[in-house]
């Protein structure tokens with residue numbers, strides 16, 4: 001074997017999405033892509049807003065020295081200022097550009113954070129169900145992910161988090177709006193988590209970071225708002241991107257913002273700037289930085305996702321599935337009618353419906369459906385959901 005044992009193991013662990021992709025490719029070849037209902041991938045299908053193309057053309061046409069050169073590893077200062085102004089509104093606390101670092105997507109940002117704060121053996125709490133890559137990002141930098149299940153309604157289980165904290169705990173990653181549940185943590189929950197981290201930090205004589213991963217912040221429904229984490233806790237770090245709200249995941253553009261009163265803020269920002277460079281990113285893409293700087297108040301048309309959510313919830317309700325309507329993001333995470341979520345996902349596949357088993361997100365007994373597909377695909381999948389439910393009942 002030429003590849004590292006750990007990468008073999010990682011390949012196995014991340015295999016659920018790959019398995020769905022492979023199963024989907026076979027079904028699509030057999031029945032035609034239009035007859036397969038693929039809800040497996042969280043790849044936004046909406047085009048970026050029209051303003052994106054306008055700004056991109058304008059920015060691409062600008063000439064001048066250094067336009068395509070290396071820059072400060074933290075990004076262009078004017079862009080960081082513009083991003084900081086928007087974050088100040090979202091987080092309910094004024095921050096300046098020097099608290100912001102431009103990154104290669106939220107994924108790049110999370111790796112920069114972990115590289116900057118983790119010593120070997122440090123633990124990072126992640127909440128199940130989780131974005132599967134968190135495990136890898138923590139491991140990349142010598143840490144160990146410690147999984148804590150969320151409460152039944154996918155809110156934070158503060159008692160379980162408290163029980164999981166120990167002297168090795170360095171951070172907790174929270175994700176709101178959540179992939180895969182669509183849950184949004186309330187201001188009260190965040191404040192309670194902040195209090196818990198203050199007490200735990202005091203008890204263990206250390207700083208424990210709250211890392212808020214927020215790429216779905218602008219994709220919300222029914223008037224829900226995403227409370228900021230900065231007012232809840234001083235040692236908090238926000239990481240996000242324009243992958244979902246501007247539909248730009250392939251452009252790899254995101255950012256980190258550090259609480260203005262974070263302990264050793266300057267040292268932390270310095271470490272993150274260095275991490276951005278030495279992890280191989282060097283800096284976030286120059287052209288995209290200049291583009292997103294002009295698009296702080298722009299996002300995709302969320303009413304399209306809202307409409308799809310309505311259609312999908314109606315179909316699942318009608319077919320008798322047990323689920324909580326998502327408050328944000330573009331996923332549904334229903335309970336599997338069979339105890340074995342993999343077995344149920346196989347029943348869905350018989351109806352040419354592709355979903356991802358909950359165990360891929362650390363929560364067996366559920367399955368995830370991504371609704372970044374055309375309304376028509378969702379609508380046409382309805383009979384399949386009814387049949388899969390009937391088949392599951394027949395097995396019980």
Ligand SMILES: Cc1ncc(COP(=O)(O)O)c(C=O)c1O
Pocket residue numbers: 042104105106107108131175179213215240241242243249253254
């Ligand atoms: C919860 C969550 N965090 C981070 C990411 C990574 O985002 P990006 O493409 O900006 O790196 C994703 C992507 O799907 C995600 O769902």
